[in-house]
Amino acid sequence: MGLDIELVTRPAKRSLIEVNSGASDAEMARVTGAEMEYPNLVRVKEPIFALSFSAIVAAKSKHWLSSWEEISKHRIGYPRGYRLLDIRTKSMKALTAKDPVTIAKMVKAGRIDVGIVVTSDANRFVSKIGGIVILKPVIEVVTLYHYLNVKHRRLIPEMEIILINLNDSGRTKELILGTN
Structure with a gap:
């Protein structure tokens, strides 16, 4: 151009x-x-491109279903700046944090039950931070x-x-x- x-x-x-x-x-x-x-x-x-979001939970968690309906029953966290996640979690017990690393650490520490992060970030956190697992399937693709x-x-x-x-x-x- x-x-x-x-x-x-x-x-x-x-x-x-x-x-x-x-x-x-x-x-x-x-x-x-x-x-x-x-x-x-x-x-x-x-x-x-398409961007996918995944739910992450602590490795010891008993939450193994990845759907908006299922996670709505739990304490949720996600990084600030995702309008889509603001909309999806509007009626849920959700909080935001400054970045996805903070969300992963909150999940691992048990401060929240489920974290919603970009799938590529989730994959990185499993090996880098440890103690968390990614629920399947991805929760949403946009x-x-x-x-x-x-x-x-x-x-x-x-x-x-x-x-x-x-x-x-x-x-x-x-x-x-x-x-x-």
Whole structure:
């Protein structure tokens, strides 16, 4: 496309507000539906990737079923910044922590019964922290998309073609996983 970009990391809500207002140009990876709450966001229809969330429990736990209904009966924790998890756990006994490592440590220490984290983080914690297990199957998989401020909507057709090519070639996955 020949555009120079700068990736800026901001808290999730602030980032959405800035793109919606036009102060920033785009959002890198959001679930579908962001445009319902932020009307100046336009979704690029070709997805970037899918993100899965897993439930983790202490190795000595008796909780072995991974579904929203099953975990709703227990003390839950998840990292801040995941709007989807805020919505899913709204009526549950849930708390948030600053990062997924804190959630894993809280599970291991028995401060919460179930932690909800990105599956790739969960896999890392099993070997790195120990004393926790990942419940199967994953609790949820979401597809993530690019969003642009409406003033850049004319870029979308070309972005979609580029993303289709990146996805079809497997290059998107390589870039995201850092396997170049």
